[in-house]
Amino acid sequence: MKKLLLGNQAVARGLYEAGCRFVSSYPGTPSTEITEFAAGYDEVYAEWAPNEKVAVESAVGASLAGARSFCAMKHVGFNVAADPMFTASYNGVNGGMVVCVADDPGMHSSQNEQDSRHYAIAAKLPMLEPSDSRECRDFVKAAYEISEAFDTPALLRTCTRVAHSQCLVELHDREEHALKPYEKNPRKNVAAPANAVLRHAEVEKRLDALREYAETTGLNRVEMGDTQIGFVTSGTCYLYVKEAFPTASVLKIGLVNPLPVRLIRDFREKVDRLIVVEELDGVIERHLRMNGIAVDGGKDLFGCQGELSQNKLRRALGVALPDTRRFDEAVPGRPPVMCPGCPHRGLFTVLSKLKLTVLGDIGCYTLGSGAPLNAVDSVLCMGASIGMAHGFTKILGAEAAQRSVAVIGDSTFMHSGITGVVNLAYNKSIATVLVLDNSITGMTGHQQNPTTGLTLQNEPTCAIRIEDVCRAAGIERVRVVDPQDMAATEAAIREEIAADAPSVIIVRRPCMLLKYVKAKPPLRIDPDKCKGCRSCMKVGCPAIRFTDKKASVDPTLCVGCGLCEQMCKFGAFEGGEGK
Amino acid sequence: MKTTSIMIVGVGGQGTLLASKLLGNVLIGQGYDVKLSEVHGMSQRGGSVVTYVRYGDAVYSPIVDEGEADYILSFELLESARWISYLKEGGVLLTNTQKTWPMPVITGAAAYPEDIVEKLSAMADVRAVDALSLAEQAGSPKAVNVVLIGVLSRLMKDIPEEAWTRAIEETVPAKFLELNRKAFALGREGKQ
Numbered sequence: 164m165k166k167l168l169l170g171n172q173a174v175a176r177g178l179y180e181a182g183c184r185f186v187s188s189y190p191g192t193p194s195t196e197i198t199e200f201a202a203g204y205d206e207v208y209a210e211w212a213p214n215e216k217v218a219v220e221s222a223v224g225a226s227l228a229g230a231r232s233f234c235a236m237k238h239v240g241f242n243v244a245a246d247p248m249f250t251a252s253y254n255g256v257n258g259g260m261v262v263c264v265a266d267d268p269g270m271h272s273s274q275n276e277q278d279s280r281h282y283a284i285a286a287k288l289p290m291l292e293p294s295d296s297r298e299c300r301d302f303v304k305a306a307y308e309i310s311e312a313f314d315t316p317a318l319l320r321t322c323t324r325v326a327h328s329q330c331l332v333e334l335h336d337r338e339e340h341a342l343k344p345y346e347k348n349p350r351k352n353v354a355a356p357a358n359a360v361l362r363h364a365e366v367e368k369r370l371d372a373l374r375e376y377a378e379t380t381g382l383n384r385v386e387m388g389d390t391q392i393g394f395v396t397s398g399t400c401y402l403y404v405k406e407a408f409p410t411a412s413v414l415k416i417g418l419v420n421p422l423p424v425r426l427i428r429d430f431r432e433k434v435d436r437l438i439v440v441e442e443l444d445g446v447i448e449r450h451l452r453m454n455g456i457a458v459d460g461g462k463d464l465f466g467c468q469g470e471l472s473q474n475k476l477r478r479a480l481g482v483a484l485p486d487t488r489r490f491d492e493a494v495p496g497r498p499p500v501m502c503p504g505c506p507h508r509g510l511f512t513v514l515s516k517l518k519l520t521v522l523g524d525i526g527c528y529t530l531g532s533g534a535p536l537n538a539v540d541s542v543l544c545m546g547a548s549i550g551m552a553h554g555f556t557k558i559l560g561a562e563a564a565q566r567s568v569a570v571i572g573d574s575t576f577m578h579s580g581i582t583g584v585v586n587l588a589y590n591k592s593i594a595t596v597l598v599l600d601n602s603i604t605g606m607t608g609h610q611q612n613p614t615t616g617l618t619l620q621n622e623p624t625c626a627i628r629i630e631d632v633c634r635a636a637g638i639e640r641v642r643v644v645d646p647q648d649m650a651a652t653e654a655a656i657r658e659e660i661a662a663d664a665p666s667v668i669i670v671r672r673p674c675m676l677l678k679y680v681k682a683k684p685p686l687r688i689d690p691d692k693c694k695g696c697r698s699c700m701k702v703g704c705p706a707i708r709f710t711d712k713k714a715s716v717d718p719t720l721c722v723g724c725g726l727c728e729q730m731c732k733f734g735a736f737e738g739g740e741g742k
Numbered sequence: 743m744k745t746t747s748i749m750i751v752g753v754g755g756q757g758t759l760l761a762s763k764l765l766g767n768v769l770i771g772q773g774y775d776v777k778l779s780e781v782h783g784m785s786q787r788g789g790s791v792v793t794y795v796r797y798g799d800a801v802y803s804p805i806v807d808e809g810e811a812d813y814i815l816s817f818e819l820l821e822s823a824r825w826i827s828y829l830k831e832g833g834v835l836l837t838n839t840q841k842t843w844p845m846p847v848i849t850g851a852a853a854y855p856e857d858i859v860e861k862l863s864a865m866a867d868v869r870a871v872d873a874l875s876l877a878e879q880a881g882s883p884k885a886v887n888v889v890l891i892g893v894l895s896r897l898m899k900d901i902p903e904e905a906w907t908r909a910i911e912e913t914v915p916a917k918f919l920e921l922n923r924k925a926f927a928l929g930r931e932g933k934q
């Protein structure tokens with residue numbers, strides 16, 4: 164049977180078909196759906212870990228126990244997981260282990276554009292890169308074969324276009340793999356110096372063997388056509404090459420680390436010009452140049468930023484572009500915004516009013532940085548808000564501490580905020596942390612996390628209470644507010660920033676998009692009472708417009724949260740239940 | 743057969759993903775090679791969203807580039823202006839006349855362009871339809887996506903009507919089936 168599968172769904176299908184038994188991941192666009200789809204197969208145990216490091220460690224444990232195991236993460240997730248990954252490379256596997264890392268060229272939903280292939284090189288791990296959903300499924304299976312044959316974790320690199328595109332995939336049956344017996348083997352599994360010295364030698368031998376494998380594996384494929392230009396390419400770029408230059412010769416690389424040499428050299432000899440097409444960094448190109456293989460075009464043509472496309476290839480190589488036309492006025496941008504009814508909006512309205520320095524973090528609340536709230540001063544990586552607030556206030560002292568807060572979401576707090584809080588208590592900080600607990604991992608599309616009381620399968624489990632964690636970490640000033648009540652929220656923040664001790668305010672209200680949160684009827688504005696003061700516009704709600712010197716509410720968007728009503732001094736709003 | 747390219751553009755939360763899923767199902771049913779590409783993640787947050795649908799004998803690129811779209815199905819007027827450069831010579835832009843202000847317009851930092859339909863009509867084959875009214879007539883403003891699919895179905899003449907209705911039955915949850923059937927019919931009858 165053939166089905167239209169999303170790349171991520173096809174990776175999950177590959178896990179099922181390859182007999183994978185254990186999946187542990189932390190969500191991150193564009194990798195998230197792999198784990199959600201994997202959870203749909205009874206034969207595959209799947210879970211959300213609190214972060215990528217724990218996910219990888221769990222998968223290493225499952226592999227040691229003899230099962231085929233898996234983790235998925237976005238590119239920056241690999242930074243968090245890098246510590247166990249680099250040494251798992253030395254220890255190798257028992258059951259096969261595959262880690263999918265999803266890059267985001269063009270940063271559709273990421274804070275940077277790092278290229279994961281550097282990790283494969285640095286950690287000396289094989290990395291496979293599929294071009295479409297069919298290959299996603301096939302390459303997962305191939306990655307397990309490599310993992311077990313070469314005694315190594317294997318990496319699968321996808322990107323946004325592969326993860327979030329769909330194509331037809333023929334479905335196959337699951338192959339069961341018996342658990343490999345666990346045998347105690349400290350020489351291999353205890354990465355202490357004396358053992359690791361020996362393991363490193365094994366890693367180098369393994370890499371040589373993989374280099375040889377790269378010359379002959381079917382994962383790398385030559386498609387001879389016209390010989391004026393030959394393209395060396397991989398992943399989604401292969402598809403752009405085929406679209407723009409359907410008759411050219413192509414060397415399609417499926418195993419992107421380690422790269423073949425002889426195969427490329429042979430290909431080079433058959434074509435007049437050799438062009439390397441790859442998104443982000445010139446990893447393949449550098450490999451060619453290092454091996455003395457002449458390259459006629461690569462990063463000089465395409466640059467190392469953003470996504471490529473068929474037109475970018477055509478333009479770079481001097482092929483005529485299709486005719487087009489343009490709307491010749493400025494088209495205002497449409498940046499993402501907090502949803503109508505978002506519980507973060509009340510808090511950011513207060514922060515914006517108080518003009519505090521806000522050390523921000525990553526989640527839906529990053530949207531508080533946009534106009535008109537403009538309430539965020541910094542965003543770095545998950546968990547960074549708390550450490551940054553500590554350093555910032557240590558240097559600038561009490562006065563700055565009375566003018567600044569860290570802001571972090573519930574999922575991000577569990578991911579990497581807890582150690583930051585421990586540090587505040589331990590190193591006598593006076594910083595204030597606001598934990599925005601909306602009872603879900605919102606930004607990545609609603610995943611459960613350790614605070615929500617539900618597992619990936621929506622089964623009840625213990626709900627970790629953020630207030631208890633903070634108290635246990637040594638924070639004495641811990642309190643909870645509802646951001647819907649902006650006056651109370653403001654009062655709590657004023658008190659805690661003034662305090663001469665570290666404090667945590669849990670700003671708690673569930674995400675408006677959760678099924679159990681019901682919208683209220685839309686509000687209306689009485690045009691006779693509206694004085695056109697624009698106070699209600701300060702909350703930055705997409706449901707409020709301002710025309711002919713009056714505010715009005717778009718009833719198709721409004722969910723009746725009533726924040727705007729709290730801002731109005733003239734009682735112009737009708738129909739809501741806001742305070 | 744040459745590859746046909748369709749873009750579905752709109753505002754996060756308008757149901758563009760359901761429209762592309764439906765279209766995908768129709769096209770596989772016709773035996774085509776089909777590729778769909780969408781961007782998830784930020785899309786529920788009211789940002790500009792775009793989905794690419796391509797079909798033919800063998801489809802390579804999952805994305806549609808400037809000057810390549812045979813059809814653009816636009817859920818919102820400003821998005822029509824934003825994406826018009828992707829329309830091919832001779833392609834058709836099918837646009838909902840609904841306007842959703844983006845934040846820069848709400849804050850007054852930018853102006854929502856006037857007379858977009860007229861201006862676009864001067865440069866391309868544009869079919870404008872008030873899909874929101876038709877959806878409300880069908881029973882829910884949420885059915886805008888299926889109304890627009892109905893409008894598109896009239897233009898894609900080589901696909902029989904049953905293929906569309908079958909795909910709606912396969913794609914839409916049972917309790918919304920009647921609503922969506924009605925929405926499709928209203929779109930297809932085309933009060934343009």
Ligand SMILES: Cc1ncc(C[n+]2csc(CCOP(=O)(O)OP(=O)(O)O)c2C)c(N)n1
Binds near residue numbers: 573576
């Ligand atoms: C290391 C890392 N892993 C994953 C992500 C993807 N990501 C961005 S925000 C976020 C979680 C947001 O959840 P939460 O903190 O609860 O805030 P919310 O979006 O619900 O407001 C995730 C998983 C990331 N940016 N970095």
